[in-house]
Amino acid sequence: MNVQIEALDAVQKKLTFEIPPDRVKEEVEKHYRAVQRTAQVKGFRAGKVPRPLLERHYGEQVASEVSAHLIEESYLKALQEHSLQVVADPHIVPEKLVTGQPFRYSATVELRPEIVVKDYEGVEAEKKVRTVTEEEIDRSLAQIAESLAQLHPITDREHVESGDVVTIDYAASSDGRPLSDLQGKGRSIEIGKEAIFPGFQEKLLGARKGETVQFSLPFPKEATEEQEPAPVEKLAAFRVTVQDLARKELPTLDDEFAKDHGECDTLAELREKARASLQQHADRQANDQLQEAVMTRLLELNPFDVPPTLVREQMRRMLIDARMVSPEVDAATLEARLPDALRDAFMGSAKKQVQIGFMLDALTTQLALSVPEEDVQQQVNAIAERMGPTQQPQVTAYYAQEENRRMLRNRLLHEKALQFVVEKAQVQVVEPEVAGAGEKA
Numbered sequence: 001m002n003v004q005i006e007a008l009d010a011v012q013k014k015l016t017f018e019i020p021p022d023r024v025k026e027e028v029e030k031h032y033r034a035v036q037r038t039a040q041v042k043g044f045r046a047g048k049v050p051r052p053l054l055e056r057h058y059g060e061q062v063a064s065e066v067s068a069h070l071i072e073e074s075y076l077k078a079l080q081e082h083s084l085q086v087v088a089d090p091h092i093v094p095e096k097l098v099t100g101q102p103f104r105y106s107a108t109v110e111l112r113p114e115i116v117v118k119d120y121e122g123v124e125a126e127k128k129v130r131t132v133t134e135e136e137i138d139r140s141l142a143q144i145a146e147s148l149a150q151l152h153p154i155t156d157r158e159h160v161e162s163g164d165v166v167t168i169d170y171a172a173s174s175d176g177r178p179l180s181d182l183q184g185k186g187r188s189i190e191i192g193k194e195a196i197f198p199g200f201q202e203k204l205l206g207a208r209k210g211e212t213v214q215f216s217l218p219f220p221k222e223a224t225e226e227q228e229p230a231p232v233e234k235l236a237a238f239r240v241t242v243q244d245l246a247r248k249e250l251p252t253l254d255d256e257f258a259k260d261h262g263e264c265d266t267l268a269e270l271r272e273k274a275r276a277s278l279q280q281h282a283d284r285q286a287n288d289q290l291q292e293a294v295m296t297r298l299l300e301l302n303p304f305d306v307p308p309t310l311v312r313e314q315m316r317r318m319l320i321d322a323r324m325v326s327p328e329v330d331a332a333t334l335e336a337r338l339p340d341a342l343r344d345a346f347m348g349s350a351k352k353q354v355q356i357g358f359m360l361d362a363l364t365t366q367l368a369l370s371v372p373e374e375d376v377q378q379q380v381n382a383i384a385e386r387m388g389p390t391q392q393p394q395v396t397a398y399y400a401q402e403e404n405r406r407m408l409r410n411r412l413l414h415e416k417a418l419q420f421v422v423e424k425a426q427v428q429v430v431e432p433e434v435a436g437a438g439e440k441a
Helices: 021-038 051-081 134-147 200-204 221-227 255-261 267-301 308-321 331-337 340-366 373-387 389-400 402-424 434-440
Strands: 002-007 012-019 091-094 103-110 124-128 150-153 165-174 177-190 212-218 235-249 426-430
Touching: 002 051, 012 051, 021 051, 051 091, 051 103, 103 308, 124 267, 134 267, 177 235, 200 212, 200 235, 255 267, 267 340, 267 402, 308 331, 308 340, 340 402, 373 389, 373 402, 389 402
Parallel strands: 124 426
Antiparallel strands: 002 012, 012 103, 091 103, 150 235, 165 177, 165 235, 212 235
C-alpha cells in the first residue's frame, strides 16, 4: 500500500492511497468465493454457478464490497502508522475498482490541532466588579411583591382602563390565514405592561366587558424587511373578546411582608438578604467575565486553526440549546438555512469555544494536571443530589458508563487548567460607575 499525504492547511490533510493489484485481486477472489456459495442463478445449483455468470449478476456488488473493505482496511492502517488524530469522518473519493489494476482513492481528513500554549502565566485582563445598588434591591423586592399580587374583580365600571388586568379570548389572521402564534383563550394581560403584538393593548382601551372588538395592526418592520420594497403593508387582523376585568393589588413592603414572605423579622433585614443574594450573583458574573477575558487574551497570544466540522457541530449545539432549531437538523443543513449575519455570529462564537476546548486540553497536558477518581465520584454525587432522590439512580447509571465518566473527568481537568491560568493572570480590578451598574442590572 502506498500513501501520499498532502497538507491542505493546519488541520486538514489529503491522503491519496494506491492499493497494489495483487491485494485487489486477492480480495476480489475472496468475495467471489463467498458469493458463489450462496448465489442463486436459474439453472445452476448453489456453488456451481460459472464465474462469468457470477460476474454478470454480482459484479457491481462485489466491486462495491471490495472497495469498501480495502478503503476501511487501508485507511485505519494509515491513521495508525502516521499517528493521525482525526476528529471527523473522512471525505472519501474512490476511483473505479478494476481487477488486475491498482485501486486508488483519496481521503480528506480533519485533524486535531497540535498546540503548545505559550505565555499562559501573567496574562493581562480586567475584572469588572460592581457593588449592587439600592435600585437593584428595590426592583428585586418589587418582583417578589409582584409575584404575590392578588386580583380583585372590577365592579364599579365595565370598560378597560390602563393598569387593568384583562382576561381575553383572541385570534389573529393575515390574508385570511390564521396566525397560530397569535391565538389564545382565557389569557390575562396587564394593560400598560404586557404586549401580545405592537399596538395591541391600545386598541383595547375603552372596550367593554363582554364586548368583541376587531382591528388590524401592521406587522413590525423586521418581519417584512426581506420583502422590501413592499408594495402593500402586511396586516394582522385581530378579533378580541373582553371576558373579565380585574384590579391588581400588591402587598405592602413592610416588616409584616418580610416576616410572611422573606423569613426575616424586618424589611431592613429582608433588604440585606436581597443585597447579599444580588451581590453573590454579581460576583459570579464578574468571575465568569474574567475567565472569558483571560481565555480571549490567551487565544490572541496563541492563534491556531480548528477543524471546520467541529465548529459547525458546536454551532448546531448552541442553536439547539437556544431552542432556535430542532435537534434533528444536521450541521450542514443548518448552515445552509441560516441567514448570513446569524450564521456568522454563531460561527464565530462556536469557533472560539472549540479553540478554548483544545487550548485547555493542551494546558492540562503541559501542566501535568490530573483528577483523582474520588474527585470524579464526588462530582457525580453532587450532581445526583441536585437532581433529587427520584433521579439519583439515573444519574449514577449515566456516569457509570465509561464515555460519560471520561467527559466529566475532562470537564474537571478543564476547570483546573482554567483556574491555574486565572490565578496566574495579571488582573486589574475595575468598578463601573454606579449609574452604569444600574443600567446593566
